[in-house]
Amino acid sequence: KYTKLVVESAYEPEAREVGEAVIVRYRGEPYVYNKSVFNKLWKLVVEPLRNGENPRGNGFLLVGLAGVGKTQLVGIIEDAAGVRKFDILASQILSKYVGEAEHRLRRVFEEALDAGRAIIAFHDFDTLLGVGFREGTGEGYEVYVNLRSELNNWFDSIRGTGVVILATTNVSVSAVNMAVRRRLVPIFIPP
Numbered sequence: 001k002y003t004k005l006v007v008e009s010a011y012e013p014e015a016r017e018v019g020e021a022v023i024v025r026y027r028g029e030p031y032v033y034n035k036s037v038f039n040k041l042w043k044l045v046v047e048p049l050r051n052g053e054n055p056r057g058n059g060f061l062l063v064g065l066a067g068v069g070k071t072q073l074v075g076i077i078e079d080a081a082g083v084r085k086f087d088i089l090a091s092q093i094l095s096k097y098v099g100e101a102e103h104r105l106r107r108v109f110e111e112a113l114d115a116g117r118a119i120i121a122f123h124d125f126d127t128l129l130g131v132g133f134r135e136g137t138g139e140g141y142e143v144y145v146n147l148r149s150e151l152n153n154w155f156d157s158i159r160g161t162g163v164v165i166l167a168t169t170n171v172s173v174s175a176v177n178m179a180v181r182r183r184l185v186p187i188f189i190p191p
Contacts (some may be wrong), residue, residue, distance in 0.1 A: 010017050010050055025153030031069050034190050041187070045164055046081055049081040049117055057185055058158050059165030061125065063173050070168040073189065074121045077166060084115040090128035093147075102150045109154045109163075117162035125167035129177060131190025148177055155183040 015038075022038040024031045033188040044056040062070045086108055093108075095101045112118040122125040122128060129148060155165065165184060169176065173186045 009086070011060055011079035013076050013080055024076055026072060026079075028066045029072075031072050031076070033069065033073060037187060037189060038073075041073070042080075045077055045119070049083050049119075049162065049164075050146065052117075054160065054162050055164040057164065058153055058160075059167065059184040061173070061184040061186045062166065062168045062182070062189050063186055064168075064170070065191055066170050068189045068191050070189050071123055074123070074166045074168060074171065078119050078121060081119060083162070084112065084118040086112055086118060086120045088120065088122050090122050090124045090126075101147055105147070105150055105154060109158070112163045113158065113161060115163075118164075120163065120165050122165065122167040124169065126169040126171045126176070148180065152183060154177050155180075 004165070015022055017023075017035055020035050022033050022035045024033065024038070029082050030106050041060070044060070048055050062073065064070050074087075078087075088108065093101050095104070106122060129144065158165070167184055173181065173188075176186075
């Protein structure tokens with residue numbers, strides 16, 4: 001048996017508050033965020049993880065229009081926390097083979113739990129949830145029902161651990177399944 005050691009370093013973003021905004025320089029580019037949103041994610045995710053504590057909440061759903069900087073905000077939070085990170089484009093989880101999507105999810109969550117402290121970022125999360133399907137209809141509907149159930153089980157399993165979910169979506173919160181909304185706290189990212 002061997003021990004696997006992964007050392008991540010925390011990135012200290014250059015940030016300054018200007019009125020109700022926070023201007024963050026990230027990878028050479030400036031980004032502007034609502035001060036309360038940025039500070040909320042910082043206090044709930046970054047500070048606890050940096051201090052070796054569990055994040056305050058097991059998951060957050062960042063909701064906003066395309067181009068408001070959700071993906072960059074997730075990158076800033078991930079780098080600043082200094083923990084293992086898993087960036088997943090939701091469409092990469094989906095598969096035409098039965099059970100393959102669930103297997104891919106299991107691998108990600110098991111590896112994150114093994115790391116002890118980690119952030120799992122699902123980009124374009126609505127793709128993974130099959131938001132375009134009405135309840136009980138549509139080709140492939142069962143695949144999304146199974147996947148949603150699997151996700152909810154994993155969300156429950158990480159509660160109280162050092163693993164946190166940051167999911168991004170362009171769709172309205174009301175379009176996201178109620179069971180998922182109970183597990184991932186919606187945070188609106190204004191333009």
